[in-house]
Amino acid sequence: MYHKSECEGFQCEQRMLEESLGQENAQTGLVDRLVGWLRQRSLFVLAYGTGCGAIEMRPLMTSRFDAERFGIIGAPTPRQADVLVISGYLALKTLKRVIRSYEQMQEPKYVIALGSCAINGGMYWDSYNTIKQLDHYLPVDMYINGCMPRPEALIEGFAALQKKIGRGEPSGFKRYRENIDWYKANQRRVLGENMPPDYTYDWYHAGGVA
Amino acid sequence: MHAIVDSLAMIGISYVMGFLFYGFYRQFNARVQRRWGPSLWQNFFDNMKFLLKTETLTHGPMFFLGPMIIAAGAITTVLFVPFLKDSDWLQGFSEHGNLILIIYLLVVGPLGNALAVGSSGNPFGVMGVTRGLTRLMGLEVPFFLGLALVMLQHETTSVHAIMAAQDGLAQWNLFTNPIAFIVILLPFIASQNASPFDVVGAPVEVYAGPRVEFGGRLLGLLMTQNMMMTVAKLVLVVDLFMGGAGNVPILILKAFSLFLLTASISLVFPRLKTEQTVDFFWKVPLGLGVLGVIATVWLPWGA
Numbered sequence: 001m002y003h004k005s006e007c008e009g010f011q012c013e014q015r016m017l018e019e020s021l022g023q024e025n026a027q028t029g030l031v032d033r034l035v036g037w038l039r040q041r042s043l044f045v046l047a048y049g050t051g052c053g054a055i056e057m058r059p060l061m062t063s064r065f066d067a068e069r070f071g072i073i074g075a076p077t078p079r080q081a082d083v084l085v086i087s088g089y090l091a092l093k094t095l096k097r098v099i100r101s102y103e104q105m106q107e108p109k110y111v112i113a114l115g116s117c118a119i120n121g122g123m124y125w126d127s128y129n130t131i132k133q134l135d136h137y138l139p140v141d142m143y144i145n146g147c148m149p150r151p152e153a154l155i156e157g158f159a160a161l162q163k164k165i166g167r168g169e170p171s172g173f174k175r176y177r178e179n180i181d182w183y184k185a186n187q188r189r190v191l192g193e194n195m196p197p198d199y200t201y202d203w204y205h206a207g208g209v210a
Numbered sequence: 211m212h213a214i215v216d217s218l219a220m221i222g223i224s225y226v227m228g229f230l231f232y233g234f235y236r237q238f239n240a241r242v243q244r245r246w247g248p249s250l251w252q253n254f255f256d257n258m259k260f261l262l263k264t265e266t267l268t269h270g271p272m273f274f275l276g277p278m279i280i281a282a283g284a285i286t287t288v289l290f291v292p293f294l295k296d297s298d299w300l301q302g303f304s305e306h307g308n309l310i311l312i313i314y315l316l317v318v319g320p321l322g323n324a325l326a327v328g329s330s331g332n333p334f335g336v337m338g339v340t341r342g343l344t345r346l347m348g349l350e351v352p353f354f355l356g357l358a359l360v361m362l363q364h365e366t367t368s369v370h371a372i373m374a375a376q377d378g379l380a381q382w383n384l385f386t387n388p389i390a391f392i393v394i395l396l397p398f399i400a401s402q403n404a405s406p407f408d409v410v411g412a413p414v415e416v417y418a419g420p421r422v423e424f425g426g427r428l429l430g431l432l433m434t435q436n437m438m439m440t441v442a443k444l445v446l447v448v449d450l451f452m453g454g455a456g457n458v459p460i461l462i463l464k465a466f467s468l469f470l471l472t473a474s475i476s477l478v479f480p481r482l483k484t485e486q487t488v489d490f491f492w493k494v495p496l497g498l499g500v501l502g503v504i505a506t507v508w509l510p511w512g513a
Contacts, residue, residue, distance in 0.1 A: 035262055041255035066245035068236075071252055077334075079267070079425030082259070106426040107264045 013136075013182075032168035039082075039108070040166040042071045043158065046081035046105070048098055051088020053115040053148050060151040072158055078104040083161070086138075088148070089117035089130045095137060096196050099187060102138055103200035109173050110141040110161060115148050122147060136186045139172030213303070217289055220302050221438070224288045224445075227462065228437025229253040231444075235473050242477055253437065260430030269330045269423070276326020277428045277435075283318030284435035288442045290315065293461060295373045295454035308367040309357060312446065316401075319439060320346050323420050330423040338419030341484050342410040348488035349397035349407070352495035356394035359502050360450050363387050369449050376453035383451045389502040391451050395472075396495045398447060400487070402440055404476035409484050444468055 007015060028036075045067075047057045060067050061074055075081035078101045090098060102111065113134050116122035121132030134140055141164065144157035164171065176183060180201070188195060233250040240247020267273070289302035290312055320342055327335040360383060364372050376382050384391050400407035411419035424432060444465040448455065452468070455461035482490065 038255060038258045039262065042252070042259040044256075063243050063245045066240070066247070068240065068248050069246045071248055071255060073248075077422050077425075079423060080421075080429060081425075082263075106266060 028168040033166070036166045036168035040162040043073075043083050043110075043162070044075035044081045045072055045083045045085055046075050046078055046101065047085045047087065048101060049087055050090050050094050050098065051115065051117060053087030053117075056114075056148050056151055056154060057085065057087060060154050065151040065155065067155065067158070070155070070158060070162070078102075079106065081105050082108070083110045083112055083158075084138075085112045085114055086118050086134060086140075087114045089115075089122065089124045089127075090134060091130050092190055092194075095131055095187075096191055096194060099138065100196040100200055103196075107173050108165075108171060110165070111138055111172055112142045112144065112157060112161065113140045114144050114154070114157075116145050117147075119143055119145055131190060137183065137190070139175040139183070141172045212298075216299060217302055220288055220293060220300055221285060223293065223300070223458070224438045224441040225434065227441045227465065229257065231440065231466070231469050232437060235469075238473060239477060253433075257430055257433045257437075260425075260433060261427055263426040263430070265426035265428055267423070267425070267428075272325055272329040273423075274428070276322045276329070277424070277431045279322030279325065280319045281431050281435040283315055283322060284439040284442065286318075287312065287315045288438055291442050291446050292369055292373070292449060292454070293445055294458070295370075295449075295456055297456070300458075304369060309361060309369055309372075310367055312369075313354060313357065316443075317346075317350075319435070327420045327423065332423045334422045335420055338410055338422065341412075342420060344484050345400060345407065345410060345487050348491035349400045352393050352491055352499050353397035353401070355496065355499035355503070356390045356397070357450075359387065359390035359393065359499065359506060362503075362506055363390070369446070373449050373454035379453075382453050387451075387502075389498055389505070393495045393499040393502060394447065394451075397491065398443065399472050399476060400491070401443060402472060402476075403436075404472060406476065406479035406482045407487050408476075408481055409487060412481060441465065 045057075045061075047054065047061075049057070059065050061072075067073070072083075078084075082105070084098070084102055084105065086098065102109070111134075113119060117124055117130070118134040118140075121127075121130065124130040125132065131137060142157050142161045144153055146153055149157070230250060232253040233248070236252060237247040237250060290304050290307040292302070292304040293300035324339050324343060327339045360372060361367055363383070363386070364375050366372065372383075379385070403411055411421070421429060421432060445461065447468060448461070448464045452464050455464055
């Protein structure tokens, strides 16, 4: 029986991208860790209710599971948010808006992909209108799998992200900056002529200095 | 040298008191809603996180100068409010200022806000500013009338002299002039952006109100000045109505009890609409203020 433990072909692209950043052996200094420790205590979440996973964000944020005790609180606008939560499948039409929201966020920013639809397409695997793997279009920092993950699982995912931030490791937004050509090519492949306007990533044209 | 150390100490104390008070407010709010709520330090972490973020927005020079104007207004207000009574320390430049100057400084914040948000061109931000300035129209008249009542009662504009006149508990303006206290308290709650008069930053309704376009460092600066301004206003009301404070623990105790009163009021009342807010201010506190002026100035048993 054919059993595949390694990636093959285009599936390896993502791993090759991440290897170039050397995330495992990242040298983090004292200042990096102090800043990370301050940052991990406060995460403003832009909950982008793309799919059915949005239903699990409500109990997480309200009295029952009370994410505010971990410093996780909803942000009203992308400008003020740190974490973009993609909750479920992404239609092509939604993907355009999500990319634009992500590029409007101020760095450092993180992406949490929620549910199996954002990981491999899930039950929308052969849909003509949804993307299968979110990581080809936006740099995902943390996956929470399940269909749908319960609020407990979400809290665990957020805690794992906080630990990652606390160690001061380089995260997805750096990957996005360094491999912007690859991400934009992928986005262009599915969106075609309908690409979002480019003034939300104008640092790309300014040579990465803006 | 003394002035520099003193100013830095005032700024530091107002910042620390600010984030601890707001942290307490968030925890208090959470307990009322039967949840645990964030830690006491949460506002400090939020603020530090925003100050450590990047800011890549460009909306012209006014967008950057606006928060600077607001922050400068807040720091100046802190420096012109005497924190302690009969002390060389924590006085700032209050020797050279008086209540009239403080009234002018209180308006710098909303004006800087309007300048910055207007240049960002965000419709949600403009909506927030419009609501803010409409509410300001409602709350300023009773607020200044209340301050005028206190100035009339003591026949001076000096905060030091008003503090010195309130020796014991029985001489507190809170007890000798309760009408002025009520007239000031309601606009005071509104100027702290607390419910039921929180229509300006109304979450869910207008997307964070005037601050919708700010993220990163500028938002961090706005949070910092907001916390400092809150403490400056609390200390001003403590000075005017609760006899000031002889040392820092007493100051924190008095400011905290006042904060607890306003927080408790804002926890139980839902948000009013903009026109309801203005209607309320022009009826209840302003009516009381006019009655207070009549009682103080024209009636024979007045002062």
